Amino acid sequence: MSAGACGASAPYRPDPRPLLSDYPSRFGRPRIVLDAGHGGSQSGAVRSWSAAEKDINLRVTLALADRLWAAGAWEVVLTRATDRTRSIGARYRQSNRTPGRKTAFVSIHANAGGGGEGVRRGTMVIWSSHQRPGARKRSERLAACVGAALRETGFPRLTGERMPIKKARRQKRHYVATDPRFGCFATATRRLGVLDHNRHPAVLVESHFLDNKAAVAAFQNDAAIGRFARALEVALMSFYA
Ligand SMILES: [Zn+2]
Known part of the structure; x- marks a missing residue:
């Protein structure tokens, strides 16, 4: 990976200037396809102390969409804006048609599983090592931007997983890895069709982790969701800077 704006040689720094005033527009606005995970008959993770994952995903997605729309510098495409069922194929095909x-x-998803209640917490950003090479490189850089922005905003990194990314890449199945270049956790996988087949x-x-009651209480409110949406907006700005 070349060291881009989000690489180790250029650590992320918050920009004190007004956010979008100096955004280049001559090449057209960046277009962001926002995909609220699950929906309709597919609840995603369900815990008695939490909103259903599909609902919290939609809430986060719409908060981010509102931010991007309000900023006026983006085009936003939603794979769903309501509680409806959409297949994985429909999602990546919509992206590929865009x-x-x-x-x-x-x-946008929320995490669950792998350690029991309260063991794992934190954010995770995933890209797919099975994307076509050109897209994969850019996905890695976007993941780095997201990881940096989340870290900068104070969202905790995922705990409970430790595996060098080179070792993880040799594995055949879904795996989680950490990459110190990004200051965030990242996964490469062959199971996430929305990423694998995305152009x-x-x-x-x-x-956040739905298994973790404290994390659920801390995240599932307007203020925290707004902060998370803001971090993703900053990540997208830094990706396109
Ligand atoms: Zn999910």
Whole structure:
């Protein structure tokens, strides 16, 4: 991976200037496909102390969409804006039908499983090592931008997983890895069709762990969701800067 704006050689720094005033517009606005995970008959993770994952994903997605729309510098495409069922194929095909050299795909999820209540916490950003090489490189960079922005905003990194990414890449199955270049956790996988088959830079972001009651209480309110949406907006700005 080349060290881009989000690489180790250029650590992320918050920009004190007004956010979008100096955004380049001559090449057209970046177009962001926002994918609220699950929906309709597919609840995603369900815990008695939490909103259903599909609902919290939609809430986060709409908060981010509102931010991007309000800023006026983005085009926003939603794979769903309501509680409806959409297949994985429908989601990545919608992304692939969305034109634009400056189009990116962000899937919003919440995490669960793998350690029991309270063991794991934190955010995770995922890209797919099975995307076509050009898109994969850009997805890695987008993941780095998201990881940096989440870290900068004070969202905790995922705890409970430790595996060097090179070792993880040799594995055949879904795996989680940490990459110190990004200051965030990242996963490469062959199971996440929304990423694998996406022709645009594509990441999947896990906002918090539904297994963790404290994390649920801390995240599932307007203020925290707004902060998370803001971090993703900053990540997209830094990706396109
Ligand atoms: Zn999910």
